[in-house]
């Protein structure tokens with residue numbers, strides 16, 4: 255039988271890409287080709303930060319056009335995955351109301367406390383099992399209700415970003431399950447929108463569509479788009495549309511019990527479980543339970559991730575000190591080890607105007623000396639991330655009662671080999687790095703499962719394992735990293751480690 259080609263759009267906070275996957279079922283091999291990559295710059299207007307959603311839609315069209323130009327006339331389906339929590343609101347006649355807010359917009363500063371006063375923190379966790387992050391959709395909606403209630407009054411339909419872009423492509427409105435779980439409005443036990451919660455917060459319940467499971471066919475390109483692009487219609491599948499759900503689907507683990515780190519703008523570290531873990535300990539440690547593909551639960555924690563480096567780079571670029579990621583990593587390699595530590599998850603790093611100064615401020619406030627050079631700052635970030643990974647990995651083990659022999663890392667961050675090595679050393683176990691296009695691959699394999707080419711998730715993971723390299727990192731300098739971990743924990747406790 256001839257190979258099957260499908261198209262994945264993976265939209266990250268740092269870039270978007272269109273990737274064609276080819277599955278040769280007989281050989282048990284997948285190959286991928288990146289056919290289009292585009293930036294995804296948020297835009298600040300007045301006081302608020304928005305996604306440039308129509309530009310993203312334009313880029314999706316460019317990706318589809320590109321399949322034609324490259325001679326892929328046999329695309330069997332396409333799917334989108336993207337970051338969590340953000341959404342658009344449609345009017346009665348199906349038009350987008352306003353520009354979707356970016357989750358780093360400051361409208362949600364201090365909103366959590368107000369919501370807790372109405373709902374109660376424990377109750378909210380018991381219902382949703384979601385970690386408290388100030389930008390969860392629930393807090394965004396509460397902020398909009400406060401500041402800009404007309405927007406909600408005019409809204410008829412709530413669609414998460416991938417739901418929205420898929421709606422633009424197909425004309426059909428559906429809510430996809432994995433991404434719906436990130437709103438903190440879906441009940442973790444019933445898997446339905448929690449109407450009691452919505453009513454308490456005065457959010458109209460009829461905005462929300464019943465979630466469809468990942469791997470559902472949900473329409474095809476509209477005739478209009480086919481005409482505009484001069485392409486044949488393509489079926490559209492709702493995959494694990496939360497990019498982290500897709501990333502976890504791509505982890506090339508051969509056993510059921512494994513720990514993963516999805517490493518990109520964010521670092522998402524945790525494991526797959528059969529059921530949500532809603533214990534007091536999970537609440538105290540602010541772990542999240544997000545819906546995975548095919549009935550899995552993702553027990554994990556958000557760690558601030560390479561955002562810290564992206565923001566330093568953006569600042570230095572603006573100041574005329576332009577450097578690539580690999581140049582920054584080289585500088586970090588040359589800097590002295592274990593000089594400065596931060597808790598990467600301190601709120602102060604969520605969206606500051608000047609990240610390098612913010613890191614210096616953290617060091618000052620926690621009675622440390624301050625990193626000065628680019629190399630010192632990047633080294634401080636990378637070591638602190640690796641140490642935070644240890645902290646979260648050990649807590650994951652305590653929550654599940656299991657131990658993990660090593661850590662799978664997927665995503666663009668594995669191109670930072672220094673970080674992979676630091677991670678192996680900090681956790682004192684092997685790191686297995688790959689694939690680099692984790693989310694896109696998870697997106698592709700779920701399409702193939704939906705189309706009937708791959709039997710299930712386990713087979714999909716095996717296929718990925720057989721098709722892409724995985725690089726092993728062995729821990730080094732155990733004593734040095736152990737001492738560093740102790741200092742890191744001490745320093746972070748001064749800022750109340752998140």
Ligand code: ADP
Nearest residue numbers: 266267268518519560579580665666667669670
């Ligand atoms: P997103 O979550 O936005 O989709 P990616 O998974 O694409 O992010 O990862 C992007 C990150 O990978 C960048 O922010 C950068 O830190 C890191 N990265 C990419 N290329 C390199 C490189 N050559 N060397 C070091 N780090 C890199």
Ligand code: LRH
Nearest residue numbers: 337338339497498520556
């Ligand atoms: C990673 C991610 C993560 C969310 C964040 C908003 O891209 O989807 O899982 O918490 O973006």
